[in-house]
Amino acid sequence: MASSLDLSGDPVIQTINLTKRYGNFLAVDHLNFQIQKGEIFGFLGPNGSGKTTTIRMLVGLSKPSEGRASILGHDILSNITEAKRYIGVVPDISNLYDELSARNNLLFMAKLYGVPHDQRELKTDELLKNFGLYERRDDRFGTFSRGMKRALTIAAALIHSPKILFLDEPTTGLDVVAARSLRNLISNLHDQGLTIFLTTHYLEEADHLCDRIAILVNGKIVRIGTPEELKHLTEEKSVIEITFAGDIRTRIGELTSRIPGTEVIALEDDKVRIYGGDPPRIFEGVSQFAKDTGIELELVNSIRPSLEDAFMRITGLSPIVMAIDKGGR
């Protein structure tokens, strides 16, 4: 996906030092990025890293404390109403109206966005069919499963045929099947030429869907690149995963000192991943560590670097922090 991307054209979204403060807390810290037409751009970061705050500023639900941003050339500070005509937003919660049916929810959105009268019903039915909800069109939104609610919320964001779709944690809280189906749906929308700005804390999701990914930690972009570029950061070095027979989390420092020139990151209490270094010397150091501490080695694996490895190396964070869900609705 990424290789065919043209990064030379005018960006459809551009931010310059975009910043948000809540009192003394810096939620978003001077973000600079550009998104090109037709791109799926992912914001990857743990909960609380500033992903949703960034989307809220870009779609007009919050005002930046500092900096600027534009959507299709419309400044979000001076001309957000015009920009809103071209964007569809799927918030992190499915916030359609429980009391209205699926069809009436979409029709209401069509009216609100000024979809011409003769196209409202056609567009509504087309979306319901595309999203597999046509059979349930007269059922109240409140009776839908999480996955169906999510699908209808995306359909509602597409009712006015936007040029850019913002998806905030689209698969959070969904079961595996519903999440997979939703990812396929997002891929299809991308194939139709829609520009998509996606936030997620699921590494596989970002890897699978995004043309480019910005890794966000504590409100700051720490790296932007294609998934391949990010993975490449770890490819030059070996990655070894070791499972011990006991808890070694408190002894990571001791282990690191035995294998100089490497980076050791704890995955779980008894599991570490070691980046860089010379594999035979690592094995020697780790064996010695096991012998001295009495914590036996259970499993040693040499693994192919993934986006998860790239994320860990870039941020120094364990992927466990990424597994903490917000608990979507």
Added chain:
Amino acid sequence: MWRDELRGIYYIALKDMRTYYFKPPAVSWGVVFPVVWILAFYLRNPQNFEDLIPGLIAMTILFSTTAAEAVVINFELKLGSLERLLLAPISIASVLIGKVLGGFIFGIFMTAIVAFVSILSLGLHANFLALIMVAVSSLLVFSSMGAFFSVAVKEVFEAQTLLNLPRFVMIFLCGVVYPISAMPEWLQHISRLMPLTYTVDGLARSFSLGSTSSIFPDLLVLVGYSLILIIPAIKMLNKKFE
């Protein structure tokens, strides 16, 4: 541009009517509650029931507009569905005005039912133009009041609880059941600070078949109150999304 704003206001009001209003709780607060109150006062002190009709209509206006609307705005703020409206290409002011219009339209229906049933069953005569002008401007005031209290607080129950203070104070001090002229002078000064006083006065003038121009001072005050309530409400909502 203004067409988009008007369209937004209209469809938000229409959606609210369908979703929240004309449901038992809203109807109960809007009509049943004022009727029961007036009947309770009448049974305690049976006299000329016709004299209580301006108060009954005023209470219907007050409760039909504020009861559901205060809950609706806060409820949607909590659920996040108000944000959905703010994502549309319309201003925050239009979203709030759409919400106010929902309460206003519901109030029109409830007030019309109570007024017509009262007029027809008691054989009353009224200056209908004056009656409509006072009712409409009062509906604007109290639907704006519902929006104001709803936006000012964080929790759904807070809006209702907080609203009860001015609502019940107004029932007693604005001439709904006791004539203001019979109150001590210092209390009369307080009455004059409350919008429902001007609603009751305007309605009473409409039923006493006074000239339409005699209600103009009441209308002027009511329009003023609408602005005093709706403008800060819009500002407060704007502040929530800064």
